[in-house]
Amino acid sequence: MLENFHLVYAIVGFFSLGAILGLFSRGKSQHVYLTYIPSIIGSFLAVILSIVVFTSEDIHITLSSQQIFNFEIFIDGVAAFFILIIGLISFAVSIYSLSYSKKFDDKKNNSNLGMLVNLFIISMILVVASNNIFFFLIFWELMSLTSFFLVIYEHDNENNLKSGLTYLVMTHLGTAFIMASFLFMYAQSGSFSFDSFRDAGIIPDYVRDVAFILAFIGFGTKAGMVPLHIWLPQAHPSAPSNISALMSAVMLKIAIYGIVRYLFDFNSIDDSSNYLWWGLGIVVIGSVSALVGILYALVERDIKRILAFSSIENIGIILIGLGLSVVFASFNLTSLSILAFVASMFHTLNHAIFKGLLFMTAGSIHYSTHTKNIEDLGGLIKKMPWTGLMFLIGTIAIIGLPPLNGFISEWLILQSLLSVFQIPSTILQVSLTFASLALALTIGLAAATFVRLFGISFLSKSRTLKAANAIEVPRFMLTGKAILASACIVLGILPFIGINLIVTAFNLSYTPLSPFEPLSIITEDGKSFASLMMPAVLIILLSVFVSIFVFVKIIGGKTSTKKYNTWDCGFGGLSERTQYTATSLVEPLSRVFAVFYKPKNEIINSFYSDQNQYLKKSIEVSYTTRNIFEEFYDLVLSFNLYILNKIRKIQTGKINAYILYIMIALLSLLFAMGTGLIE
Amino acid sequence: MNEFYITELFFGISQVLLLVVLSPLIVGIMRKTKARSQKRVGSPIIQPYFDILKLVKKEEVVSDQSSWIFRCNPWVNFATTVSAAFFIPVSIVYSPFGVMGDILLVIGLFGLGKFFTILSGLDVSSSFGGLGSSREIMFSVLVEPALLITIFVIAIFYGGTNISMIVTSANEISFLASPGVIFALIAFFIILMVETGKLPFDNPSTHLELTMIHEATVLEYSGKSLALIEWSQSIKQIILLTLFVNIFIPWGISDNFSLTEISFGMLFIITKIISLGILITLIETRIAKWRLFRVPDLIAISIASSMMGVIFFFI
Numbered sequence: 001m002l003e004n005f006h007l008v009y010a011i012v013g014f015f016s017l018g019a020i021l022g023l024f025s026r027g028k029s030q031h032v033y034l035t036y037i038p039s040i041i042g043s044f045l046a047v048i049l050s051i052v053v054f055t056s057e058d059i060h061i062t063l064s065s066q067q068i069f070n071f072e073i074f075i076d077g078v079a080a081f082f083i084l085i086i087g088l089i090s091f092a093v094s095i096y097s098l099s100y101s102k103k104f105d106d107k108k109n110n111s112n113l114g115m116l117v118n119l120f121i122i123s124m125i126l127v128v129a130s131n132n133i134f135f136f137l138i139f140w141e142l143m144s145l146t147s148f149f150l151v152i153y154e155h156d157n158e159n160n161l162k163s164g165l166t167y168l169v170m171t172h173l174g175t176a177f178i179m180a181s182f183l184f185m186y187a188q189s190g191s192f193s194f195d196s197f198r199d200a201g202i203i204p205d206y207v208r209d210v211a212f213i214l215a216f217i218g219f220g221t222k223a224g225m226v227p228l229h230i231w232l233p234q235a236h237p238s239a240p241s242n243i244s245a246l247m248s249a250v251m252l253k254i255a256i257y258g259i260v261r262y263l264f265d266f267n268s269i270d271d272s273s274n275y276l277w278w279g280l281g282i283v284v285i286g287s288v289s290a291l292v293g294i295l296y297a298l299v300e301r302d303i304k305r306i307l308a309f310s311s312i313e314n315i316g317i318i319l320i321g322l323g324l325s326v327v328f329a330s331f332n333l334t335s336l337s338i339l340a341f342v343a344s345m346f347h348t349l350n351h352a353i354f355k356g357l358l359f360m361t362a363g364s365i366h367y368s369t370h371t372k373n374i375e376d377l378g379g380l381i382k383k384m385p386w387t388g389l390m391f392l393i394g395t396i397a398i399i400g401l402p403p404l405n406g407f408i409s410e411w412l413i414l415q416s417l418l419s420v421f422q423i424p425s426t427i428l429q430v431s432l433t434f435a436s437l438a439l440a441l442t443i444g445l446a447a448a449t450f451v452r453l454f455g456i457s458f459l460s461k462s463r464t465l466k467a468a469n470a471i472e473v474p475r476f477m478l479t480g481k482a483i484l485a486s487a488c489i490v491l492g493i494l495p496f497i498g499i500n501l502i503v504t505a506f507n508l509s510y511t512p513l514s515p516f517e518p519l520s521i522i523t524e525d526g527k528s529f530a531s532l533m534m535p536a537v538l539i540i541l542l543s544v545f546v547s548i549f550v551f552v553k554i555i556g557g558k559t560s561t562k563k564y565n566t567w568d569c570g571f572g573g574l575s576e577r578t579q580y581t582a583t584s585l586v587e588p589l590s591r592v593f594a595v596f597y598k599p600k601n602e603i604i605n606s607f608y609s610d611q612n613q614y615l616k617k618s619i620e621v622s623y624t625t626r627n628i629f630e631e632f633y634d635l636v637l638s639f640n641l642y643i644l645n646k647i648r649k650i651q652t653g654k655i656n657a658y659i660l661y662i663m664i665a666l667l668s669l670l671f672a673m674g675t676g677l678i679e
Numbered sequence: 680m681n682e683f684y685i686t687e688l689f690f691g692i693s694q695v696l697l698l699v700v701l702s703p704l705i706v707g708i709m710r711k712t713k714a715r716s717q718k719r720v721g722s723p724i725i726q727p728y729f730d731i732l733k734l735v736k737k738e739e740v741v742s743d744q745s746s747w748i749f750r751c752n753p754w755v756n757f758a759t760t761v762s763a764a765f766f767i768p769v770s771i772v773y774s775p776f777g778v779m780g781d782i783l784l785v786i787g788l789f790g791l792g793k794f795f796t797i798l799s800g801l802d803v804s805s806s807f808g809g810l811g812s813s814r815e816i817m818f819s820v821l822v823e824p825a826l827l828i829t830i831f832v833i834a835i836f837y838g839g840t841n842i843s844m845i846v847t848s849a850n851e852i853s854f855l856a857s858p859g860v861i862f863a864l865i866a867f868f869i870i871l872m873v874e875t876g877k878l879p880f881d882n883p884s885t886h887l888e889l890t891m892i893h894e895a896t897v898l899e900y901s902g903k904s905l906a907l908i909e910w911s912q913s914i915k916q917i918i919l920l921t922l923f924v925n926i927f928i929p930w931g932i933s934d935n936f937s938l939t940e941i942s943f944g945m946l947f948i949i950t951k952i953i954s955l956g957i958l959i960t961l962i963e964t965r966i967a968k969w970r971l972f973r974v975p976d977l978i979a980i981s982i983a984s985s986m987m988g989v990i991f992f993f994i
Contacts, residue, residue, distance in 0.1 A: 378804075392748075402787040404717045411783055414827070421835040421993070429993040436831060437824050437986065444823030447790065451797050452779060455812065460804035461744060518778055522836075530840040533779040540765050540776070545758040554901055556735035561904060566742040566805045566899060574744065580801065580809025588817040592975050623736045 005059050006350040007049045008073060008129070013501040014042035015122035021567040024114025032101050035109045035114025039094040039121060046087030046125060053080035054504050060131075072193060074131035078265060081505035082128045082257045085349060088120045088487070089249045089356045096360050096480025099241045099473065103367055104153075104240070113153055113240065120146040120246065124254055131584020135183045140178070144171045147251060151235045163234030170231035176222030178258070181214035183527065185266070197266040205274055208267060212278060215262050223255035225319065225650045226289040229312045230633050233296070237372065244304055249356035256318055256348055259646035263326060264341075264506075280428075282323030286417045287438040290316025294445040294631070295596050296584055299625045300453070302372050306453055307355065310398065313442060314351040317413060318344050320435060324416050326434075333524055336419045338508050342414030345502045348406045350491065354397040361391040364477055365457065368470040374453065379462035383470040388458050390481045395406055395450045396489040400443060403538050405491035408498070408519075410443065415521045415530055422524050446591075452585050461576040494533050495519055527648070590625055595663045597625035684775075687936065691775035692871060695764045698921065701949070702913040703727035705920070705956050712960040727913065731906045739902030751800040753887075753900065753907035759788040760911040761952050768846045769926055770944035771933045777843030782830055785842070785922075789874075789915065800896030810888060811895025814971065818880065818892065818978075823872050825866055825981040832863040832988035833926060842922070850929045862988035864927050869981035871923055875916045877959060879969035879977070890968050897963040917952065924951045 018038030025031035053075050054061060075083065097117065104110050123142040132137040148171070152164035170277050188203045189196035196202065202428045203211075217228070236244045263278070283604040293312030300306045321344025328337035341342035364387045365380065381388035393404065400410035417439060422431040462468035472478075491498045497514040503510050513519065520531035568574045604620040607613055650661075688787035707724035714721025740749065763785045765776040793815070834840045836857060837848040854946070881892040888895070897908050925932060931947030933940035952986045 057771065089884075155882045243732035268706065299819060319866070381748065388746075395793070396791070399790075400787070402784060406984075407787055411787075414783060415840070418831060418834055418840065421735075426993050430990055433831065433986070434991045436980070437828060440824035441820075443827075444820040447794065447823075451794060451812075451816060455798050455801035459746065459748060460801040460809075465711045521840075527838060528841070528844070529838065530781045530834075531778050532781060532784060536779040537762065537784065540762045540779075541758050544761045545754060548757050548761070548907070549754070552735055552907070553730070556903055559738055561739045561741055561902075563743045564740050566744050566803045567807070568805065574804060576804070578806045579804045584804060585801075585809065585813045585816065588813060588971065589820060591972065592817065592821065638737065 004049075004052050005061050005073075005454035006057065007045055007052065008059065008061065008075070011042050011045045011049065011125065012023060012122060014038045014045065014279065015118045015125075016043065018118035019115045019122075022111045022113075023222065029105075029109065031111035031114060034097055035118060036094045036097050036101070039114075039118050041399030042093060042118075043094055043121065044088045046083050047091065049075070050080040050084035050087060051076065054501070055082075069442065070132055070193065071135055072131040073126075075129050076195070077505040078257070078260060079128045079505055081349075081502065083125055084501075084505075085122065085253055085352045086128070086250050088125050089352050089484070090246065091479045092356060092483040093242050093245050093249075093360065095478075095483070096245075096363075096477050099476035100240075100242050100360075100363055100367060102181050102474075105658035108139070113150070113243075116146050116150050116153070117243070117530070120150060120243075124250060127254055128257055131194045133194070136194075137175070137179060138184070141173060143251065143254065144168075144175065147171075147235075147239075147243070147247055150247075151239045153240055153243070154238070154658075156673055157238075158353070161240040161670070163231075163238040167231040167235040170221055172649040174218045174228070176219070177218030178212045179218075181211045181218060184211040184214065188270060192676045194261075194266070203308070209274065209278075212262055212267070216259065216282070219255040219262075220285070223252050223257075223259070223315045224289075224312045225285050225315060226292045226312065226627060227632075229289065229293070230629065232312060233305050233308040235298075236311070236359075237302055237304035238468065241304070241359055241366060242548070244307070245356045245359035245363070248308065248359055251351040252315055253348055253352055256322075259319075259322065260345075260643045263322065267431060274330075275326055278496065279323045279328075281328060282319050282326060283435050284315045284322075284323075285324055286319030287435045288316070289313070290317065290442040291445075292316075292596075294442050294449060295593060296627055297449045298445055298631075299583075299590055299597060301375055301582055303365060303374055303453065303457065304359070304372055305360060306374075306449060307358055308458045310446065310449065311351075311355060313446060314347065314398075314490070315437065317410070317442070317525040318347050320344075321347060321440060323418065324420075324432075325430070328416075328419075331423055331425075333419075333422060334509070335524060336416065336422060338510050338520065339412065340416035341497060342502050342508070342510070343409060343416050346412060346495075346498050347409035347603050349498060349502075350397070350409045350488075353484050353487045353491070354394045354406060357390060357394040357481055357488065358398065360477070361387055361394060364473040364481070365470075367477070369466045372466075373468050374457045377462070377467045378460050378464075378576065378579075379458075379467060380470055381458040383462075383467075384472045386478050387473060387481070388477075390485045391454060391458060393485045393488055395454045399438060399447045399450050401447075402493050403489075403493070403534055403541070405488050405498070408492060408495040408534070409530075411532060411613060413439070419521070419523070419529070448586065448589060456580075456582040456585065461574070463576050463581075481492060493538055495532075495534055526628065575623050587623065596628065599623065599625045600626070682880060683936075687775040690771075690941075691765065694769045694774075695761065697945075698767075698769065698917050699761060699910075702917040703731060703910065705917050705952060706913045708953055709956045709960045711712050712957050714962055716961060716964045724876075727909070730909055734901075734906035734909070735776065735903055737902045739904060742805075742899050745799070745802045745899070747803040748795065749799045749899070750904070752795040753904040753911070755795045756792040757907045757911040757914075759792040760914045760918070761888055763788040766842055766912065767918055767921055768843055769774065769921055770941050770948050771812075772850050772929070773843035777841055778813045781840040782845070783840055783841050784871070785918075786826060786830075790819075792911065792915075796893075796896050799899075803899040805899070807895045807898050809896070811892055814892045815896055817971075818873055818902075818974070821978045822870055822981075823919045825978055825985055826870050826986035828989065829863050829866045829870065832859055832866075832985055832992060835989075836860055837926075838865075841927075846925045846929055846932065847934070849926055850932055850934055854990045859988040859990065859991035860927070862984045862991060866981040866985035866988065867923060867976060869926070870982075871919050872959070873978065874919055874972075878963045879966050880974055882968050892904055920955055924948060924955060953988065978987055 018035050021034040025034045040123050059075040061073040107490045123139045148168050221228040227298050260339040290313045293309050297306045297309030321340050325337045325340035397404040397406040400406040417436040500512040518531040518533035521529040591598050602622045606617045706727045711721045711724045766780045768774045797812045837845040873880045876893045882890040883894050883961035933944035
């Protein structure tokens with residue numbers, strides 16, 4: 001008789017199978033199918049598993065009864081929600097990888113990619129499923145290390161090694177904080193199991209405060225919140241695109257999972273003022289992350305760096321929602337807290353879907369043009385029509401325009417920000433309005449970023465031969481993207497699916513929506529504040545479209561359409577060099593936000609002769625912007641190196657010097673013992 | 680009850696049709712006012728109708744560089760703009776479709792139209808299109824915070840983001856009761872000028888690369904497509920004017936579903952829109968186009984004003 005928990009074994013089994021097959025199929029031609037088909041099945045089973053948990057009961061497995069090595073798997077609704085995200089995205093990405101991985105067929109270690117992908121996905125699932133500090137950290141570390149190896153998969157490029165190292169350092173910094181936080185909690189509760197953290201009585205408030213701050217820094221590093229985001233724009237572009245899709249869409253969400261567990265499971269947020277500061281801190285960090293992330297996405301030229309910076313922005317938006325939820329809860333405004341929480345989780349789900357889609361599309365562009373620089377692209381919509389359509393869907397979704405899923409979650413986040421007027425504190429109301437100001441600017445800048453990304457890379461004339469010779473990518477790559485693109489559409493038009501999913505997963509006291517009911521926001525005193533009904537909006541849009549189409553056909557009759565040149569000011573011949581570039585398109589904006597970019601415009605004229613300044617030989621124009629955060633980290637790094645260089649002087653390499661050091665150490669210890677400083 | 684609801688729906692649809700039909704008239708009146716104040720005779724006020732009828736029947740020239748984005752932009756623009764009109768109360772304080780979407784949805788729909796317009800500016804691969812798109816991007820980024828914070832003020836003051844609710848309470852409470860809403864009015868007025876492409880932000884009546892913004896993105900359109908673009912632009916204008924009038928000066932709007940009150944409401948709203956249109960045109964003729972990099976200052980005033988509105992509401 002099969003039971004629910006057998007699914008967990010099956011999932012672990014399939015991914016392990018994929019990993020083992022990957023190990024043995026090195027250099028073989030079928031390695032792609034051998035490694036990815038198990039991961040497709042495993043991901044599919046993960047989706048099934050989460051649905052099973054939603055509809056029936058939580059899964060609890062204990063494997064051994066020893067104190068420390070008590071391997072416990074506990075999949076409640078929260079874990080199942082994140083397993084659903086992992087499963088859905090991994091399913092699409094694995095299908096996509098069936099074709100994408102052929103790109104690396106010439107490499108000697110071609111099957112390693114598939115092996116690591118399998119390990120990476122299963123480690124993420126097990127992080128979420130673990131119910132014990134020890135195994136949580138083991139799988140967390142496995143996830144970090146496999147992703148590190150995946151980032152440096154193309155290690156023949158030196159830049160990749162450098163960004164891999166940054167990632168490795170930052171992710172371990174984060175792990176250290178998480179570990180410290182867990183140990184703080186453990187010191188009070190005396191048990192490695194998460195169950196002991198859930199008991200409200202055992203752990204005193206100040207320990208909870210410290211543990212939360214440590215955990216927030218730790219998980220925040222993994223999530224890429226500003227100012228700990230530095231690894232993210234380096235690691236994502238270095239990894240192969242299917243990996244960047246997994247890292248950005250899924251791995252960052254595991255960090256969000258950690259924060260959610262801490263906030264709402266280990267602690268029960270109520271109206272003690274203690275939690276207000278947590279919430280405000282999260283909102284502030286979220287707003288800063290959103291704004292800084294998108295500001296630097298705007299001027300980037302590397303597609304994957306743009307998407308990486310945009311991930312920072314979206315993590316910021318998710319954090320704003322989470323923080324607001326805590327703030328509302330600390331004032332006992334339960335329904336608003338639920339609203340903000342649903343908004344935040346909906347955005348988590350949506351971001352996973354559209355960022356996965358966009359990274360896969362970026363991979364497709366790289367696959368057929370061999371460049372990631374948008375200044376070299378252009379005109380791809382005619383060469384790769386399906387990829388173009390899916391990129392457009394992803395773009396509309398991530399900008400947050402109706403009728404796709406991004407709109408719903410941004411609408412919910414805006415509604416929860418609007419609801420701050422119900423907080424009984426003037427200072428908070430006014431200061432949280434600044435968060436809405438930041439979010440509004442973020443939404444605007446995100447639109448600009450993605451209009452630029454789509455417009456420059458897919459529209460107008462091809463800027464280089466690489467783009468002109470591009471062809472549509474193979475079928476499997478399109479299928480993978482199509483799965484996520486259709487998820488964007490479905491969740492946008494039928495938002496009740498996503499909302500009901502979150503309500504059941506997190507067991508919120510909120511009546512699930514029926515399909516034909518508007519999504520409505522109700523204030524604490526029971527008045528209706530706002531409502532939205534996406535299917536009806538779609539019907540209106542379509543009927544307007546059909547009626548105007550018929551109207552124009554009837555009034556105008558049959559008219560002919562002629563294809564002709566674009567107006568070229570009568571100079572003859574439109575050149576790809578006269579059209580706007582990615583840099584010039586946002587030049588006005590980079591001048592408006594000059595504080596962040598410090599743009600520098602340089603024009604170097606060289607003349608045929610120094611006497612005659614009219615005949616110019618060449619004009620060189622360069623427009624550069626700077627990233628002040630990366631410069632800050634460079635500063636920290638060079639300071640560290642400077643200090644370390646000074647310290648190095650004591651390492652003389654002479655044996656008598658070391659004996660002297662030992663003598664000094666011994667003497668000082670004896671002195672300390674003698675005076676009673678230590679016992 | 681059911682029958683009443685169907686009557687209401689029909690009424691809602693006819694209101695939208697009225698806005699769609701009247702919108703070129705407002706453009707005509709504004710052009711005529713402008714011409715008169717510049718001591719010109721100007722074209723007749725129904726000229727925009729003739730333009731649309733003429734363009735619809737003409738042959739269309741499509742750039743050979745362009746893709747399907749360019750071709751579907753006019754339709755998307757028209758569909759989103761007219762759909763937005765469904766959620767706006769016109770002569771009566773609520774819209775029968777009001778429960779299906781709120782003011783954020785209206786902004787989203789306008790945003791979708793603008794998104795496609797900017798893309799089609801880039802699609803034709805001329806430097807004009809890129810120029811228009813670049814400036815349009817800059818303005819929309821800067822206007823976004825002003826717009827959302829203004830909505831913030833209005834929503835918290837009138838208790839909701841549903842436009843029907845906003846107008847209902849605006850009709851009951853005088854906005855003079857709160858200085859916050861006056862700040863929102865200033866902010867919204869500036870946004871109105873930006874979004875409808877008025878001086879000192881944009882000058883749609885010239886085809887000069889120094890001044891054009893919206894025109895540059897749609898320079899390559901002709902025939903049916905151009906007609907749709909122009910028409911949806913004028914519908915967007917009338918929607919924004921209606922929104923402005925009904926939120927800030929709702930006097931005379933009908934608050935129940937009776938024939939006489941609605942006809943009076945209709946009369947009032949048309950008069951108010953026309954007067955507001957004339958007022959905007961008169962302001963336009965008194966100022967020159969601003970340098971592109973001075974315009975953000977004016978938008979910053981709008982943002983600051985709406986923030987003041989929020990602070991005034993809370994304190």
